Amino acid sequence: MKFGTIMLAGQPCLVMQHNDGGMCLVDRLLEMADAGSAPTMLDLVHRLGNDPTLAATLSATATGLQGKHALAVDEQTDWLPPIGNPSKILGVAFNNRELMKKAHHDPGVPNFFLKPPSCLTGHGKPIIVDPAWGAVIPEPEICAVIGRRAKHISEADALDHVFGFMIHNDVTSHGLKFGKDSIAVTYDRDMARPEFYGWRNLHGPDDTDAYYVYHTRSKGTDSFGPCGPWITLRDAVGDPNDLHVTGTIDDEVFTRDHTGNYRFSVEACIAEASRYFTLEPGDMISFGTTGKGVGRFPRGHKSLLLGETTGIVGIEIAPLGRLANPVLHQAGGA
Secondary structure: OEEEEEEEOOEEEEEEEOOOOOEEEHHHHHHHOOOOOOOOHHHHHHHHHHOOOHHHHHHHHHHHHOOOOOEOOOOOOOEEOOOOOOOOEEEEEOOOHHHHOOOOOOOOOOEEEEEOHHHEEOOOOOEEEOHHHOOEEOOEEEEEEEOOOEOOOOOOOHHHHEEEEEEEEOOEEHHHHHHHOEEEEEOOHHHOOHHHOOOOOOOOOOOOEEEEEOOOHHHHOOOOEEEOOOEEEHHHOOOOOOOEEEEEEOOEEEEEEEHHHOOOOHHHHHHHHHHHOOEOOOOEEEOOOOOOEEOOEOOHHHHOOOOOOOEEEEEEEOOOEEEEEEEEEOOOOO
16 A cells, blocks of 8 residues: 655645555545544554554545546646655665775664755655755665654564655765865864774874764755655565665666665664664654666766756655656755
8 A cells, every 4th residue: 555645725635546546535535434534644654553454444445436536646746745744854874785895894783864854855846956066966765654653672573663665865965965064173182082983994093083974964955855755555565675776867777776785674774773763653764775886877876966967866666666856956955
């Protein structure tokens, strides 16, 4: 089953994909089943978490309609982020076996960063880039939506706390990252603690430099979080560590990879995150970029600089669907 959020008659509406490829209003289905309401995706996340039979009720009601009351999915559909108000969006950095080969030291645990909900945008909406920001790249990823509150959970229990999965393009500006979100400092030796340096190679015994990189503008700028169009329920996805990921620009493939190349599994990332963050229903966790190169894009997504090109960035992940967003150049960004 797949659920999304669209703008209809000036109002955000929760929809479910119909068997014929169209979609039905979830509140209409709930009304027909005399099963209350779920105005938003977060409401549905809570309701399905409390009543697992509700999914079967929605499916049976939609099947009984036999296409009646269905809405078309076409170019006029105004897609919103499937869930627009998560309490937090976590990303996992460098979660790729190939990328990790270039690390000075493998940290042994996932590296996390946060994105603000204000960066989220829907399928078909533009990724707005100021060319002056330098290198801006797409990052095709799978993203989990948490369905049940999670704290200090095990890897074995991690997927039980997932509502579903969707596609996320974790757009990143390395120009903003290193130009505005980073700073290097040299510590006095009495301030240079050993834990400051275990993650990198030192350049001699007198090296007390520390580097600080904050993923703020670089990942959280408005429109840097395209996602959707659908959230696919967890049980319909199968193993999230066994999914093929394809990225395209105007239908030309720039990366083709597999989530089996993650350094840390989806379950490991969720469990580790829950040690430090209380994961609430609706929270999003994006698991890192699969980025093998193809053709004229030898470095995959890193070869596609969005500040130097326009076109439609597409991400396909079966069985999640396809996310597509045009690139728009605009001074000052969104």
